[in-house]
Amino acid sequence: MDNYQGVVIRSTGNSCTVLSSDGLIVECRLKGNFRIKGIKSTNPIAVGDKVEYTFQQEKDFGLIHAIADRHNYIIRKATRLSALSHIIAANIDQAMVMVTLTRPRTSTGFIDRFLVTSEAYHIPAFIIFNKCDQYSDEELAKLDALIRLYSGLGYPCFRTSALLGQGIEDVRELLRGRVSLISGHSGVGKTALINTIEPGLLRKVGAISEYHLKGKHTTTFAEMLPLRDGGFVIDTPGIKEFGLVNFDKQEVPERFPEMRNLMHLCQFNNCTHVHEPGCAVKRALSRGEINPSRYSNYISILKDEYFDEAEWD
Numbered sequence: 425m426d427n428y429q430g431v432v433i434r435s436t437g438n439s440c441t442v443l444s445s446d447g448l449i450v451e452c453r454l455k456g457n458f459r460i461k462g463i464k465s466t467n468p469i470a471v472g473d474k475v476e477y478t479f480q481q482e483k484d485f486g487l488i489h490a491i492a493d494r495h496n497y498i499i500r501k502a503t504r505l506s507a508l509s510h511i512i513a514a515n516i517d518q519a520m521v522m523v524t525l526t527r528p529r530t531s532t533g534f535i536d537r538f539l540v541t542s543e544a545y546h547i548p549a550f551i552i553f554n555k556c557d558q559y560s561d562e563e564l565a566k567l568d569a570l571i572r573l574y575s576g577l578g579y580p581c582f583r584t585s586a587l588l589g590q591g592i593e594d595v596r597e598l599l600r601g602r603v604s605l606i607s608g609h610s611g612v613g614k615t616a617l618i619n620t621i622e623p624g625l626l627r628k629v630g631a632i633s634e635y636h637l638k639g640k641h642t643t644t645f646a647e648m649l650p651l652r653d654g655g656f657v658i659d660t661p662g663i664k665e666f667g668l669v670n671f672d673k674q675e676v677p678e679r680f681p682e683m684r685n686l687m688h689l690c691q692f693n694n695c696t697h698v699h700e701p702g703c704a705v706k707r708a709l710s711r712g713e714i715n716p717s718r719y720s721n722y723i724s725i726l727k728d729e730y731f732d733e734a735e736w737d
């Protein structure tokens with residue numbers, strides 16, 4: 425019986441698909457009562473996990489007996505009040521959010537929640553503005569302003585048309601050799617982009633079923649697509665997969681880089697930057713040094729029902 429190593433690219437809870445280090449796809453199960461110390465999770469294994477397994481020729485599946493320490497993992501609570509979490513993915517190098525100004529419209533609130541969560545996980549984030557082929561001059565001006573704002577805050581921005589294959593070389597370069605999570609509303613073109621980058625994968629674009637299933641799937645298991653040039657893309661169905669889990673209200677201002685740089689100048693060291701006198705953040709806001717939409721999205725995140733639950737006090 426031989427020992428093999430690989431990475432989990434699909435996990436359904438009971439079994440998972442492993443890509444072995446020599447490029448073979450093997451269905452695997454977990455050995456016996458496998459448990460990972462320290463994580464109260466509904467699923468012991470997730471995409472991105474690096475595993476060791478044994479494989480017997482007479483069986484048609486491998487048995488996982490070891491999971492390597494995760495350098496990070498993203499989770500979602502099983503239910504809002506549950507202490508249990510669902511691990512979405514492990515060992516992520518970077519996260520990208522795909523944004524369209526129209527059809528569908530992505531709000532800056534959505535973008536900022538995504539960025540705040542990436543900051544909380546210490547995962548580098550970038551923004552892909554897709555469907556650049558379909559915008560009016562007015563929308564293109566709005567796009568320029570958004571790119572100025574977010575690249576100014578240190579988030580790399582890309583303009584693409586997955587449909588026409590424009591602007592994807594830079595994205596391809598960024599994905600090479602890394603594990604990347606891709607998020608964004610249904611219909612923004614995530615699958616189309618992945619298909620353009622990796623035509624061989626032939627994922628179904630604009631599948632009607634995707635819209636039908638939206639909201640029905642409470643536990644969607646993420647899938648990790650291997651790229652030919654090395655690296656993987658994790659296509660997540662929505663922002664819920666990448667929510668504000670394991671996060672304190674007090675931590676929110678630190679996850680806004682422009683606030684993080686000013687907070688030490690506030691008069692009170694427990695300043696929430698909402699109503700306190702001598703607040704450096706509000707001063708910067710009134711001088712136009714902090715973007716009003718960023719600030720109002722900060723306020724809106726603070727008001728999230730998510731933070732109202734007693735368990736997060």
Ligand SMILES: Nc1nc2c(ncn2[C@@H]2O[C@H](COP(=O)(O)OP(=O)(O)O)[C@@H](O)[C@H]2O)c(=O)[nH]1
Nearest residue numbers: 555585586587610611612613614615616629630
């Ligand atoms: N005009 C235009 N349409 C696009 C572009 N990218 C994707 N689409 C279309 O948008 C729809 C949704 O794309 P899809 O990749 O399934 O979105 P996903 O839900 O984010 O995976 C499909 O009809 C695509 O053909 C683009 O860059 N420009």
Ligand SMILES: [Mg+2]
Nearest residue numbers: 614615630634
């Ligand atoms: Mg899709």
Ligand SMILES: [Zn+2]
Nearest residue numbers: 690695697703
């Ligand atoms: Zn303040």
